Amino acid sequence: MQTEIRSAAEPIYQALKTGILSGELAPGQPLRQDEIARLHGVSKIPVREALLRLEIDGYVLLRKNRGATVRGLSASEILNIMDIRVALECLALGLAIPQMGPSDLAEAHRVFKQYTQATDVARLSTLNLKFHQALYAPSDNAELLRMILDLQHRIGPYIQREMTRATGHVRPQDEHLEILLACEAQDTDRAVSLLRRHIETTKREMAARLRRRGFGAIPLQGDTI
Amino acid sequence: MQTEIRSAAEPIYQALKTGILSGELAPGQPLRQDEIARLHGVSKIPVREALLRLEIDGYVLLRKNRGATVRGLSASEILNIMDIRVALECLALGLAIPQMGPSDLAEAHRVFKQYTQATDVARLSTLNLKFHQALYAPSDNAELLRMILDLQHRIGPYIQREMTRATGHVRPQDEHLEILLACEAQDTDRAVSLLRRHIETTKREMAARLRRRGFGAIPLQGDTI
DNA sequence: ATTGACATTATCGTATACGATCAAGATTAC
DNA sequence: GTAATCTTGATCGTATACGATAATGTCAAT
Numbered sequence: 001m002q003t004e005i006r007s008a009a010e011p012i013y014q015a016l017k018t019g020i021l022s023g024e025l026a027p028g029q030p031l032r033q034d035e036i037a038r039l040h041g042v043s044k045i046p047v048r049e050a051l052l053r054l055e056i057d058g059y060v061l062l063r064k065n066r067g068a069t070v071r072g073l074s075a076s077e078i079l080n081i082m083d084i085r086v087a088l089e090c091l092a093l094g095l096a097i098p099q100m101g102p103s104d105l106a107e108a109h110r111v112f113k114q115y116t117q118a119t120d121v122a123r124l125s126t127l128n129l130k131f132h133q134a135l136y137a138p139s140d141n142a143e144l145l146r147m148i149l150d151l152q153h154r155i156g157p158y159i160q161r162e163m164t165r166a167t168g169h170v171r172p173q174d175e176h177l178e179i180l181l182a183c184e185a186q187d188t189d190r191a192v193s194l195l196r197r198h199i200e201t202t203k204r205e206m207a208a209r210l211r212r213r214g215f216g217a218i219p220l221q222g223d224t225i
Numbered sequence: 226m227q228t229e230i231r232s233a234a235e236p237i238y239q240a241l242k243t244g245i246l247s248g249e250l251a252p253g254q255p256l257r258q259d260e261i262a263r264l265h266g267v268s269k270i271p272v273r274e275a276l277l278r279l280e281i282d283g284y285v286l287l288r289k290n291r292g293a294t295v296r297g298l299s300a301s302e303i304l305n306i307m308d309i310r311v312a313l314e315c316l317a318l319g320l321a322i323p324q325m326g327p328s329d330l331a332e333a334h335r336v337f338k339q340y341t342q343a344t345d346v347a348r349l350s351t352l353n354l355k356f357h358q359a360l361y362a363p364s365d366n367a368e369l370l371r372m373i374l375d376l377q378h379r380i381g382p383y384i385q386r387e388m389t390r391a392t393g394h395v396r397p398q399d400e401h402l403e404i405l406l407a408c409e410a411q412d413t414d415r416a417v418s419l420l421r422r423h424i425e426t427t428k429r430e431m432a433a434r435l436r437r438r439g440f441g442a443i444p445l446q447g448d449t450i
Numbered sequence: 451a452t453t454g455a456c457a458t459t460a461t462c463g464t465a466t467a468c469g470a471t472c473a474a475g476a477t478t479a480c
Numbered sequence: 481g482t483a484a485t486c487t488t489g490a491t492c493g494t495a496t497a498c499g500a501t502a503a504t505g506t507c508a509a510t
Contacts, residue, residue, distance in 0.1 A: 007289065007493085033461075033463095042494075043496075044462085044494095045270065045464090045493080045494050046493080048462090048464095049274070052277060052278065056278065056281050064501090065500080066462080066503095080368050081368055083316065083369070084316065084368060084369050084372065088309065091308065091311075091312040095308065141309070142302075142305070144305060147309065147372070233463075257491075259491065268466075269465090269493090270464050273492090289471090289492085289493085290471050290493075291472070291491085291492080
């Protein structure tokens with residue numbers, strides 16, 4: 001149930017979210033309302049509204065009279081979210097395939113082609129999301145698409161950091177193509193099965209990497225791979 | 226990604242949410258910040274925070290400089306949410322069963338027994354939710370449980386209005402028992418399959434009723450069944 | 451040196467005030 | 481009579497101010 005936010009609060013929300021996802025604002029770091037207000041040249045009111053929003057979205061933790069701190073995701077939270085993604089994304093694809101028109105498939109192909117030509121990690125991550133979204137859009141379940149997008153955004157940076165950088169795009173690319181071909185063939189069962197395997201493989205590899213890193217809130221900054 | 230809200234805003238949030246879910250605040254009705262502030266004896270600031278929260282949760286629509294209006298769910302939204310519920314709840318049950326201990330099952334039985342003894346529609350609805358929650362809790366996926374609960378709350382009143390009142394509890398009770406027995410038998414596939422059928426049956430009946438009612442935002446107030 | 455009590459400072463939560471925006475009604479032009 | 485424009489009041493968005501609360505520092509007692 002997503003929506004737009006008020007003008008003054010919106011850039012603050014975005015800036016803070018970007019800072020958190022980039023790792024510049026580290027888990028546990030306090031976010032001082034007065035300071036943020038000063039930096040953005042506004043009063044605390046829109047800052048509070050942005051923080052409230054960020055809290056609901058899971059990026060910060062607010063405590064009464066104690067302010068906000070940055071909230072990172074623990075390894076188990078990341079894996080939990082991936083389980084949810086499997087379920088939701090398979091549902092979305094299953095709903096979408098019977099509804100796919102030629103232009104839906106053309107769009108997915110276009111994104112896929114961009115993906116094969118990208119080399120930059122951030123770009124690959126973005127296109128990966130876009131590819132998935134292109135596949136699910138014909139499901140026509142707006143709430144479902146929004147939930148998936150939220151989850152993808154929430155754990156996207158972690159996946160980028162742990163996986164995309166290290167594994168490149170060859171395996172995902174091959175798997176994307178298989179899924180896309182199954183969609184074209186209107187073979188819903190096969191496509192959904194391939195998608196499930198695709199995400200579950202990512203999850204397993206993610207679990208392995210996180211296991212080696214130890215549990216607790218995962219920092220996003222730095223590159224220790 | 227749920228959390229507590231500030232003290233002054235919290236009772237306002239709850240009162241408005243209750244009003245919306247009860248139908249007293251009808252879809253399309255404006256919610257005047259100044260008026261709500263006066264009624265609750267506070268300034269507009271916590272009112273705005275409550276409204277922001279309600280918007281994110283899907284209960285109201287905020288427009289810049291135009292304030293909030295109550296947002297009802299259309300029939301298609303309700304059915305979309307039920308599709309999502311099928312996927313998430315089946316996932317939750319599948320994760321939960323291998324983790325169920327004797328006290329988990331005892332708790333589910335306890336709630337089930339309460340359900341069989343309840344006659345009041347509101348009570349049945351509450352216990353229905355509690356029964357499902359008891360089954361899913363051992364999944365240990367907090368985000369998943371929260372998402373399910375949000376969705377249940379969001380469409381709960383519609384189901385209560387359309388289904389519980391009209392169909393009573395006999396069918397759901399029988400289905401609950403079957404699911405519970407499959408859980409006891411640690412037969413995950415069977416339990417998940419029964420749960421899927423249970424929710425999908427509800428969805429289908431819901432769709433049939435909504436079809437007869439026509440599409441558009443569904444009022445919660447009144448009793449036309 | 452350590453612990454507890456008190457004072458001070460930083461920060462939060464929100465009331466009041468005020469400018470901005472929108473909707474509705476009144477007035478004017480055709 | 482109808483449409484366009486202007487005026488006014490309602491409401492929103494947020495700045496400033498201030499009391500409440502928590503954290504930190506200081507001082508005294510052991």
